[in-house]
Amino acid sequence: MSSICNSGPATAAAPIPLAVPHLAGRELEYLRRCVEGNWVSYAGAFVSELEEMMAAYVGAATGVACTSGTAALHVALLVAGVEPGEEVIVSDLTFIAPVNAIRYCNAYPVFMDADPVYGQMDVEKLSEFLSTQCRATAGGLVNRSSGRRVRAILPVHVLGHPVDLDPVLELARRLELVVVEDATEALGSRYRGARVGSLGDIGCFSFNGNKIITSGGGGMIVTKRADWGRRARHITTQAKVSQEEYEHDEVGYNYRLTNLQAAVGVAQMEQLEGFIARKREISARYNAAFADVAGLQCPREAPWAWSNSWLYTVRVDAERFGMPARALQRWLARNEIQSRPLWGPMHCQVPYQPCQAYRVEVSDRLYQTSLSLPCSSGLSAVDQGRVIDAVKIASRAGGAV
Ligand SMILES: *Cc1c(COP(=O)(O)O)cnc(C)c1O
Numbered sequence: 001m002s003s004i005c006n007s008g009p010a011t012a013a014a015p016i017p018l019a020v021p022h023l024a025g026r027e028l029e030y031l032r033r034c035v036e037g038n039w040v041s042y043a044g045a046f047v048s049e050l051e052e053m054m055a056a057y058v059g060a061a062t063g064v065a066c067t068s069g070t071a072a073l074h075v076a077l078l079v080a081g082v083e084p085g086e087e088v089i090v091s092d093l094t095f096i097a098p099v100n101a102i103r104y105c106n107a108y109p110v111f112m113d114a115d116p117v118y119g120q121m122d123v124e125k126l127s128e129f130l131s132t133q134c135r136a137t138a139g140g141l142v143n144r145s146s147g148r149r150v151r152a153i154l155p156v157h158v159l160g161h162p163v164d165l166d167p168v169l170e171l172a173r174r175l176e177l178v179v180v181e182d183a184t185e186a187l188g189s190r191y192r193g194a195r196v197g198s199l200g201d202i203g204c205f206s207f208n209g210n211k212i213i214t215s216g217g218g219g220m221i222v223t224k225r226a227d228w229g230r231r232a233r234h235i236t237t238q239a240k241v242s243q244e245e246y247e248h249d250e251v252g253y254n255y256r257l258t259n260l261q262a263a264v265g266v267a268q269m270e271q272l273e274g275f276i277a278r279k280r281e282i283s284a285r286y287n288a289a290f291a292d293v294a295g296l297q298c299p300r301e302a303p304w305a306w307s308n309s310w311l312y313t314v315r316v317d318a319e320r321f322g323m324p325a326r327a328l329q330r331w332l333a334r335n336e337i338q339s340r341p342l343w344g345p346m347h348c349q350v351p352y353q354p355c356q357a358y359r360v361e362v363s364d365r366l367y368q369t370s371l372s373l374p375c376s377s378g379l380s381a382v383d384q385g386r387v388i389d390a391v392k393i394a395s396r397a398g399g400a401v
Contacts, residue, residue, distance in 0.1 A: 015336040016387060019311065021214045022378040023264075025271045030263035042237075044259025046266050051220070053269050054205065057188075060198040060222035062229025065257035065265075066236055069184040069206025072219035073101035075255060076202045077152065079221075079231045080178040082107045086149045088180075089129070091121045091156040091163075092345050093363040097206075098154050098182045099346050108148065111347045111357040114158075118302050119313075119366050121155045123167040129358045130171055141175050146356065152178045155200075157186035160212070160279075160310030162196050164302065169200065180204070184219070187212050188276045190306040197222050202232075207265050212275055212310050212377075215265035218257045278377040279309040282384060286312055286373065289388040293395045295320025312375040313342065315366070321395055325371040328394055332373075335390045342370040 034040050051063035066072040082088060084106035090098055092111035102109045112129065115122040134141050134150055141150045153172055155163040165181075172179045179200030183189075186196050187205050197203035202225070205211075207218035221232045234240075239252030257265075287298045295317035301307055318324035323331070325341065332339045345367055347357035374387055 013336055013386065016338060016374045016379070016383045017376065018338045018340050018372060018374050019210050020376045020378070021209050022271070022275060022376060023268075024378070025267045027264050027267040030267050031260060034259050034263050039259045041258055042256040044262065046259050046262035047257055050215075050257070050262040050265045050269065053266065054220050055222055057269070057272075058183075058195045058197040058203070058222050059224075060203070060229075061224050061226045062222065062232070064221040064229060064232040064236060065262060066219040066221060066255045067257060068217055069204055069208060069211075069219035070097040070101055071236070071253070071255040072204040072206070072221045073098050073154075073180070073182060073184075074104045075232050075235050075253070076180050076204050076221050077101055077105050077107070077154075078235055079223075079228050080152055080180050080202055082151050082178075083149075086151040087143055087146065088152045088154050089126065089150065090154040090346070091158065091182075092347055092357060092360050093119060093342065093366055094156040094158055094182070094346065095185075095343050096346065096349060097184070098156055099349075099352060102154070103351075107151070108146070109346065109352065109355050110143065110150070111345075111352075111355065111360060113358065113360045114363040114366055116362045116366075117300065118161055118305075119158055119370075120161060120163040121168070122362070123164050125359055126153070127167065127171055130175060133358065134175075136175070141177065143356075150177065152180055154180045154182060156182040156184075157189060157196055159299070159313055160186045160189050160308040161299070161301065162186060162189050162191040162305045162307070164304055165191050165196070165199050166304075172200075178202070184208075184211065185310045186308060188272055188308040189310075192304050193306075198224055201225065202228055207261070207268070212279065212308055213265065213268035213272055215257070215261040215268065218261045218265060275377040276308045279375060280307075282375050282377075282379055283307075283309040283312050285384060286314075286375075286388065290314065290391065293321070293392060295322065296391070296395065309375070311372050313370050313372045315369045316371060317369065322397065323394065325369050328391070329371055331394045332387070332390055335386070337374060337387055337390055339374070340372045342367050342372070
């Protein structure tokens with residue numbers, strides 16, 4: 001095992017990145033239209049077009065474009081009525097953005113564990129937390145240990161795979177909580193046939209460079225509630241009440257996407273179905289190739305799920321595979337193949353260590369054993385073959401130790 005990891009460069013081939021943007025459509029044409037028409041900033045036809053495209057795509061009443069997915073989450077929480085001092089239940093195993101957004105509202109996260117099979121928010125533990133650790137009061141549901149009101153649930157559809165939403169929505173309905181979906185990684189993914197993002201009260205997407213489509217940077221709020229959509233638009237535009245006068249009725253933000261970014265976003269949306277098909281193909285080929293590799297667990301789709309396969313992440317059983325995930329990462333790096341660990345669980349992050357984590361037992365293990373492999377929608381068959389070969393060589397070498 002150490003012999004392969006410590007040897008010199010194994011290949012002189014070009015590096016294979018983890019996941020890079022795929023700008024293969026009308027991006028330049030639309031950008032040119034912005035520049036030639038002198039519509040580059042917050043107002044512009046591409047912003048409205050992207051908002052309408054996204055809302056129609058996920059079946060929402062309104063789309064509100066934002067500067068980032070994080071900004072979208074911040075505003076979604078404000079619109080959902082999350083007040084300072086309240087609590088929001090959020091996935092422990094996630095990129096940090098939704099947790100930061102909770103703190104921007106001066107609310108507190110309560111971390112919910114990942115389920116061991118799909119790595120999504122564990123809905124059984126969620127139900128158990130709400131029934132055993134909280135009590136209903138005249139002022140809403142209260143967390144017994146903190147004394148704070150629990151206001152919302154923020155499930156994150158991690159890696160593109162949907163959370164089991166029906167139980168979440170049912171609990172929320174019964175306990176009068178709002179559901180804010182973080183669908184930033186899951187554009188196009190389906191839960192029991194319906195596209196995620198508009199199944200909760202309000203949902204968010206991201207167009208960061210590493211997401212399934214990109215606008216350079218950007219995000220989108222979607223909601224079926226037309227009044228919430230109007231409020232979101234208001235808050236993202238400095239809460240300005242009049243077209244003519246500078247009058248503002250609350251604290252607002254400058255969170256609007258520019259027309260330049262939206263132009264790229266529209267061109268990317270036009271290619272989305274193709275990207276998803278490619279991602280699913282890449283995932284299927286990896287799954288087939290790794291089926292007989294001992295100690296390597298491939299991602300699975302839950303019975304309720306149809307994933308956009310945004311990121312291809314395996315779990316490495318160090319004993320059976322012959323080396324831990326981090327050693328495999330180093331070996332792949334020697335072969336000019338980029339791979340990445342998952343996010344450190346939220347309850348371990350410095351600013352969030354004092355926050356409550358409810359029976360978190362699984363997310364640390366998933367973090368330690370997971371590794372994401374190259375899966376850009378533009379990944380060539382030859383390059384994917386190189387990744388597969390490198391993983392198989394590692395498994396054989398590891399097995400000999
Ligand atoms: C990417 C991402 C976001 C938003 O990211 P931005 O870079 O702000 O667009 C939010 N949540 C999750 C889980 C993400 O992966």
